[in-house]
Amino acid sequence: MKPAPFHYAAPETEEQTLALLHAHGSEAKLLAGGQSLVPLLSMRLARPSIIIDLNRVKTLDYVREEGEEIRIGAMTRQRNAERSSLVTRRLPLLAETLPFVGHLPIRSRGTVGGSIAHADPSAELPAVLVALGGSVVLRGLEKTRVVRGEDFFVSYLTTALRLDELLTEVRVPVHDRKGTAFLEIARRHGDYALVGVAAVVTMDGNRCAQARLAFTGVGPTPVRIPEVEVLLAGAVLTDAVLADVRTLVADRIDPEDDVHATAQYRKDVAGVLAERALRAAATRAMQPAHGLADQGHHGGET
């Protein structure tokens, strides 16, 4: 079960990579961690004639703070992102989600940028990026674009990345003062989710000032549901409100049947996970560690 023959290049700089992409774009495939691409090659579901291996491009491996964003180099291993103190301190939602991304040996090799560029509709990181309003940096020979997560994911395994562009960086807004939660149901820990949800909640006293939810595994891209977020804005998260959320989520998403679960099961699970994630995120948002005191509005609202 060996891959079909291909030509191989291992550039050492982004410029070399872009030159290769420019010369061979449509025939070439970029190899990052290889945890999705190599199985596709081995099963000969993908037969690119050229593989451009990014693993020698050392400038794409970093995690750094830049104002209110954490910038993660595309080739940062998921396992190293998981170990980064910047991620654990300032990006709690990403830190909570990373252990769900594949099994330990997958994350040792898999990269943050690779998972996002691959855009599997059941992957965790795209949903987190969308829930947090993050963005990606797409570098071409001539110019570099910064594209919001929501505009980046176009459809199943399809993104706004052009053939001659390289995803160089993932930008995630810091959110250590918001309440966040990630939950998923998978057949086995580390497998792709049947359904997953990332929740980001800002509380104003006991009211939910703003909530963003992004689901994975229920559509071609990470899914947000505007009606649910409108319902939650300004609401006290009572059992009744959360029951409405659950019903609305199940009603508005349009998942597909497959061998692992029926569409109806996915709808039901999405509703339940949304409720649980909102409860967890709201609780975390109200914990002292999240800086309620220095935000100065504890109990001050009407």
Add this chain to the structure above:
Amino acid sequence: MKRRTTRGKRPRRTHGATPHRASAARGKRTTPRLVDRKEITLRINGTTHVATVDVRTTLVDFIREQVGLTGTHVGCEHGVCGACTILFDREPVRSCLLFAVQADGAEISTVESLGTPEHLHPVQEAFRDHHGLQCGFCTPGFLMTTMALLHDRPAPSEAEIRSALSGNLCRCTGYQGIVEAVLDAAQRLRTQAHS
């Protein structure tokens, strides 16, 4: 069916030499050439190997067929079963999801680096004592994942063990013996470290 492998150049064994990045000296400005075969230098269990590989040869096929270390097993060949797990620059990885050409300059440990039949490694002893294997096909992968886990977490909880080993499939044991073996292995290694 016998897999076709690159037999053109036998790996030379040059003990003690330092692996180098073959491409390091090349100019950074020029666009790298597209190649079908490439010479690589890597260390496996402390021994340096130099070999020319077909770029599509997976690392596990290289280790088994060109180097002749058959302790690493090939199961599914697409990253699901974990039988081929090795340590690559000290991190546990699936060697069926890497190409040998990517291991140029790498430091690799396989199951052969642990113990010998006469002197098993404490982790291997624990697997034997707790019936952490039956047919043994998956065992090399479990052992190497366990090595990585216990390096990071010398005293893991049962939940941490189950999570760390979730990427390795075993069809014989039902996992209970494996989890008990890893708990005990952690204890043995801690005792060994203190003595």
